[in-house]
Amino acid sequence: MEVAWDASIEELQTIEGIGPKLSQIIHHQRQAIVPDHLLDGYLEANPSFITPADPEYPNRLWEIADPPVLLHYQGDLELLKTIDQATTVALVGTRKPSDYGQRWTRRLSRSLSQHGWTIVSGLAAGIDAQAHQSCLEVQGATIGVLGTGIDVVYPRSNQKLYDQMAQVGLILSEYPAGTAPNRTHFPERNRIVAGLCRATLVMEAGHKSGALITARLANEYGRDVYALAGSLDNPEAAGSLNLIHQGAQIITGEARLLESLGTIPTLDQLDLFDGVIGSAVTPSQPMIQLPPELHNIWQTIANSPEPVILDHIVEGTGLPTGNVLSGLLELELMGVVEQQAGMRYQTAS
Structure with missing residues (x-):
């Protein structure tokens, strides 16, 4: 790191992608930065985070192609232990769920929580919020992964839920404090959701839902993907139905799902x-x-x-x-x- 920081303009240009113009910009901007002051300012604004060098960092994230370099957190860091015990499951879906989608999200979140599974989602409106809230209602363990800074609640309507999870659950983000919502951050956030979990349940998703990104990534990581079959008349179920057509396992009820998930051995079993x-x-x-x-x-x-x-x-x-x-x-x-x-x-x- 020190060698890179002290590299001359000529040495910078030996790096692929850095030409004469960019090397001059780097050299000029570098002169205005004092690394120790920059680090002190970052630590003041972001006192709670872990890196891959920390023992708390989930081994499961090492299995994905681009694990986050930093995980800022609020809440109970002990919940990360459930990840490497393979008892984490993601419940994801549309921000505009039908009554049917909400009802089954609540049922499955509660049932899974009561059987020892940690519920992971993105703390977004709709399916995500229903999954987290239903888990908390039965005193279950839940982890929210944000696409914003750890201190930025989005949407604002989830403020109460965010406060609950910061106290008895766990909130994670790879972005520094103050990072505002950005459309590119949410697909990036989804890779962490998929990476943390042994299985991903898509409860209800339209053709362009971000939940489909989570499902695709989960499949690429070799994790199980389930989808709840919805009505052909509901456009918010079109993506879920397509996942089933592509080979995702269909959710046919609580008992059958728990039985299926039970065939996945956990590390302590x-x-x-x-x-x-x-x-x-x-x-x-x-x-x-x-x-x-x-x-x-x-x-x-x-x-x-x-x-x-x-x-x-x-x-x-x-x-x-x-x-x-x-x-x-x-x-x-x-x-x-x-x-x-x-x-x-x-x-x-």
């Missing part, structure tokens, strides 16, 4: 597999009983003498890419599959 975790797994048969889809994925990997790339697993199983990615993550957590460099997979040794 891995010892439930009768001592199999950490023991040898032979190429002919895993030592735990796998559901058919997971066994299909495992068998495709086990049949190869070399680590298998993702495309070959998809081809060999005939399953959608999203199903293969989520299945691979489950198999890794069970300890029967290992990921190698370049997204290649082999059976655990």
